[in-house]
Amino acid sequence: MQETPQVATALADQTVLPDSSEKAASCLDNPPEETISIRFTNFVSANGHSFNFEPVVRTWSKKNKNLPIHIGRYTDKYNGGNVSAVVFRSKVVSRRHAQVFYEGGEWYVQDLGSSSGTFLNHIRLSPPCETSKPYHISNNDILQLGADYRGGEEMHYRCVRARIELNNSWRIKLSRFNLEEYNRVRSLISKATEGSKEDAPVSECCICLTPVLPCQALFVAPCSHTYHYWCIHPTLQKNHPYFNCFICRKYHDLSTPVEEGELELRELMKHATVVDKSP
Template sequence: MATLTPPANDGPASPGLAGLAFSLSHLRLVPYLTNVQVGTAPTLAPSLRFTVVERAIREGTVVKVGRHTERSARHRPAVLGMPDDILFKSKVVSRAHAEIWVDDGKFFIRDTASSSGTFLDQVRLSPQGSRSNAHRLHDGDCLQLGVEYRGGEEEMYRCVRMRVEINRRSQAAQPHANQDMVPSSPVVASNLPVVPVTTDCCICLQPLRRTPLFLTPCAHAFHYACIRPLLTTRRSRNGRTVLDAVDGFSCPMCRSYIDLNAEPADEDDDV
């Protein structure tokens, strides 16, 4: 594999606004949720909870990835075409953990000699304290920063596990749904205020009847009993299995990330 060197961030050139718009590539990092055990596969330890990260990155710009600190909280002066660094409040993430950049329209990542490692689809990119080669990021990849410490029982000691979304258009409601009636946040109801894209539960494939139903902002509907396992996470504590509510989950149909703590949108808000 040819070695790629990220461009130096000495400051971007000053392209015209029109040229800048066409050279942007879009990166979205959403929490990678592992709250359901499939078969006998081991359940991954819980990861850090964070809000979805979105960046528009132009060719030749390096985005730093690392741990949030008081010093990093003092933002550098805004520069045209320079996106903010990607920072997480986790003790297992190094201050300068990795860097992401775009080359020829493709996203790449490199571990910058972090202590606890960068993992791409569960494969570590380099040994502890060593810089890695450049690795290409693909849409749908699972990216992990660090390894949980003390079992990850405390939030600050959890690794950061996320799914990579590249150049995706925002997940809008399906065309068969009434756009004005699709909720801005998930709802549980006995009968739905909107006709979903299917008359069957998307999980068990049985008809949607007058049992508690769960409707997502992406206009997919489920029996609440079918979707409930996705809304909790299991962990072992003192020999017992404990169920915790999750802050969000990925729709089984379209993989849209849904924030369960999102505030309902006002009528005047754009949806």
């Protein structure tokens, strides 16, 4: 039985888009200069063996730029020491394994004398139980803490592999393609549920009652009703491959082959009325 992976302290990472797309793009492309941030996300390698954890974000003012982020193993006696620390429930990670810090406009990682080692892009930083010198880290570098023990069969014996993302680089940037696809989906939904109403209001997710916006992960049911994937995925997992739409109550088999659905759609299109707006 696998242990549920946990991180002691993790901050929520959400992107809120204002009504103006130009303003949103400007805000996302140019984050506030007075803050710096780093995010650790679970990196799945080819063998698939690594400790699973939710994304961890740390953000603070540049005035505290020399404050290091300590990385280590969570225990009852040691939970990181402060809110900026990042701790994992993996037994191959030392309690004070490594640290990441920001200095002179650059990011660095340093092994603090761990027994199982710290690896940056698959290269070990120092011999066992020896403190390494600081190594420069860049956006999308891969940081590994420890090595698998007993083949990594149990979750708490797996090493931690994390992709490093710096200074809000993970934020989704609103582009023309995002807006075009968003409008296309809105058009399909409005035609299926409200007729061909071009000025249909922004649809809402009936679960969380918040608007469906560009750059969000969506689930579009065969009946064309749309949900935030985050809201609907527990229901999809529980009842897979069947889905009963919360809005129209239609029952769908999500495992229907694409070829079969395509034939049904083509048959419907034969009897559909197409309006040609070309001159």
